[in-house]
Amino acid sequence: MDLFTFLKPKNELEGSQEETAMPFVPDSLWVKCNSCNTMLLASDLKENQGVCSKCNYHFRMTARERIEMIADKNSFEEINGEMESRDFLKFPQYKEKLMNAKIKSKEKESVVTGICSIGGNKTVLCVMSPDFMMGSMGTVTGEKITRAFEYATENLLPVVVFTVSGGARMQEGILSLMQMAKTSGAVKKHSDAGLLYITVLTDPTTGGVTASFAMEGDIILSEPNALVAFAGPRVVEQTTHTKLPKGFQRAEFVLDKGFIDAVVERKDMKKTLSMLLSLHTNVKEEN
Amino acid sequence: MSAYDKVKAARDAKRLTAVDYINKMFGNSFFELHGDRRFGDDKAIVAGVAKLYDMPVTVIGIEKGRNTKERMTRNFGSANPEGYRKALRLMKQAEKFHRPVLCLVDTSGAYPGIGAEERGQGLAIAENIMEMMTLKTPILSILIGEGGSGGALALAVADEVWMLEDSIYSVISPEGCASILWKDSTKAPEASECLKLTSHNLFNLGVVERIIREPADSEDRKMFEGLKMLIARTFEKNMSIDAETLTENRYNRFRKLGNDF
Numbered sequence: 001m002d003l004f005t006f007l008k009p010k011n012e013l014e015g016s017q018e019e020t021a022m023p024f025v026p027d028s029l030w031v032k033c034n035s036c037n038t039m040l041l042a043s044d045l046k047e048n049q050g051v052c053s054k055c056n057y058h059f060r061m062t063a064r065e066r067i068e069m070i071a072d073k074n075s076f077e078e079i080n081g082e083m084e085s086r087d088f089l090k091f092p093q094y095k096e097k098l099m100n101a102k103i104k105s106k107e108k109e110s111v112v113t114g115i116c117s118i119g120g121n122k123t124v125l126c127v128m129s130p131d132f133m134m135g136s137m138g139t140v141t142g143e144k145i146t147r148a149f150e151y152a153t154e155n156l157l158p159v160v161v162f163t164v165s166g167g168a169r170m171q172e173g174i175l176s177l178m179q180m181a182k183t184s185g186a187v188k189k190h191s192d193a194g195l196l197y198i199t200v201l202t203d204p205t206t207g208g209v210t211a212s213f214a215m216e217g218d219i220i221l222s223e224p225n226a227l228v229a230f231a232g233p234r235v236v237e238q239t240t241h242t243k244l245p246k247g248f249q250r251a252e253f254v255l256d257k258g259f260i261d262a263v264v265e266r267k268d269m270k271k272t273l274s275m276l277l278s279l280h281t282n283v284k285e286e287n
Numbered sequence: 288m289s290a291y292d293k294v295k296a297a298r299d300a301k302r303l304t305a306v307d308y309i310n311k312m313f314g315n316s317f318f319e320l321h322g323d324r325r326f327g328d329d330k331a332i333v334a335g336v337a338k339l340y341d342m343p344v345t346v347i348g349i350e351k352g353r354n355t356k357e358r359m360t361r362n363f364g365s366a367n368p369e370g371y372r373k374a375l376r377l378m379k380q381a382e383k384f385h386r387p388v389l390c391l392v393d394t395s396g397a398y399p400g401i402g403a404e405e406r407g408q409g410l411a412i413a414e415n416i417m418e419m420m421t422l423k424t425p426i427l428s429i430l431i432g433e434g435g436s437g438g439a440l441a442l443a444v445a446d447e448v449w450m451l452e453d454s455i456y457s458v459i460s461p462e463g464c465a466s467i468l469w470k471d472s473t474k475a476p477e478a479s480e481c482l483k484l485t486s487h488n489l490f491n492l493g494v495v496e497r498i499i500r501e502p503a504d505s506e507d508r509k510m511f512e513g514l515k516m517l518i519a520r521t522f523e524k525n526m527s528i529d530a531e532t533l534t535e536n537r538y539n540r541f542r543k544l545g546n547d548f
Contacts, residue, residue: 089481089483091481092468092481093468139544139545139546140545142545143545143546146542146546168436168437168458168459169458170458170459170464170467170482172458172545173457173458173481173482173483173484173492174456174457174458174482174483174484174489174492174494175492175494175544175545176458176545177436177437177440177457177458178440178494178541178544178545179544179545180413180416180437180440181416181420181440181444181541181544182541182542182544182545182546184413184416184417184420184444185417185420185537185538185541185542186542187417188417188418188420188421189538192421207437208436208437208458210409210413211397211408211409211410211412211413211416211437211441212412212413212416212437213413214409214413215407215409215410215413215414216413216414216417228409229404229409230397230399230403230404230408230409230412230437231397231399231403231404231408235399236399236400236401236404239398239399239400240400240401242401244401245401248401248404249404257405257406257407258407259407259410
């Protein structure tokens with residue numbers, strides 16, 4: 001977890017986690033846009049892939065919603081879906097947190113990994129989920145991503161990763177930090193094998209995930225207005241006692257600074273990924 | 288000593304810093320090399336070439352500074368992206384000339400500043416981690432004080448990681464952890480226990496290979512000479528291993544951390 005998230009008051013942290021409550025709540029008819037406060041009809045919002053039709057605000061999405069949006073119909077096969085975290089350090093409140101995260105997200109961990117096709121291109125796909133402890137990276141998260149890359153390297157497949165994360169998971173101590181090294185090692189092997197890796201940064205991507213596999217893609221895309229940071233804005237503000245520049249650490253700002261390749265709207269994401277993947281198929285076949 | 292006593296010892300203003308270790312072990316043979324060739328020279332990172340007995344080595348340290356003035360200059364040992372990029376440049380240079388790399392880690396964390404973020408702090412750390420994993424020359428990292436999260440890991444992807452007995456290594460500061468858990472940063476002592484951040488905790492978790500006894504003072508020649516010999520022996524051993532096996536071993540060292548499900 002990054003410093004920013006750590007230094008946030010608890011209530012605010014919970015607030016931000018609440019905010020991740022997905023817009024597609026089946027029993028609520030209307031959803032208020034987090035950005036422009038417009039009341040949106042839930043069914044319209046769903047139709048519009050979780051994007052506000054008034055202001056183009058991109059709501060956060062669960063891993064499963066994203067997979068449905070990106071993978072060709074019925075093509076996604078999950079791997080290592082049974083793996084789940086344990087409280088091996090007997091860390092205060094972690095057992096309860098894990099249990100709540102599992103209930104809330106119906107996932108066993110903060111990342112879902114598998115194989116699918118995207119526009120007909122066979123691809124290993126990893127999608128992090130904001131509703132599981134804000135996508136924090138524990139040992140299982142790191143292990144699943146590492147295994148996904150190892151699988152891709154062995155089978156000469158490209159990898160697409162959608163990131164969303166508050167950073168490393170402090171409840172797993174130093175071993176969560178070590179996942180940065182483990183995943184980066186697997187990315188490097190995949191890269192050295194001449195294979196394509198595309199990252200898609202979504203709101204928010206921070207801390208240990210930014211400082212490892214999120215920034216290691218051959219091509220780095222981002223959704224509009226996503227927070228992309230190592231240390232979050234609050235920590236930077238507290239440390240420097242300075243007013244932050246407008247749009248600081250937002251995708252468009254990071255693009256302007258030269259650290260990502262393109263900001264891509266959700267409605268264009270699948271066709272962009274399909275195009276980029278098919279552009280690299282000759283690399284795959286040569287191998 | 289409690290975990291929090293270790294935290295205090297690791298942060299003690301009188302604690303020896305990277306520059307002290309470099310002076311004690313390498314003396315006049317150390318020649319400092321500056322700059323990342325991209326943006327600037329980050330004084331939080333001290334790096335250069337030196338002789339370890341007869342062996343040329345690259346030495347990279349995070350330096351906190353030994354008095355107020357130095358601490359200001361060194362940004363209290365919190366590196367900016369250009370610091371990590373200087374380190375990587377010199378590691379690549381070490382690879383080219385096939386000399387081993389010694390990293391001395393002592394930082395509360397990478398600097399969370401506006402410029403640091405604008406210049407890609409996350410990317411700088413990520414690149415170091417990724418490139419160190421396959422650097423074709425031996426790397427040894429020693430935590431000599433604080434090992435603060437990603438900013439420390441960016442110089443600690445190595446064949447072996449050692450810790451001074453009273454140093455710490457953690458994913459988050461105990462204060463940060465306490466304020467999240469209990470909304471009370473004064474509960475840092477309790478958080479220190481939970482985080483398992485002492486050298487003995489980390490040795491048991493398999494994250495470090497060796498614990499080094501603390502020097503009694505800066506004149507403890509026996510300790511510095513002993514450490515120097517240990518480093519030399521480790522480099523000699525790893526220099527004899529072919530690059531492919533060396534990097535494969537390094538990968539496996541990290542691959543096995545947190546994979547027992």
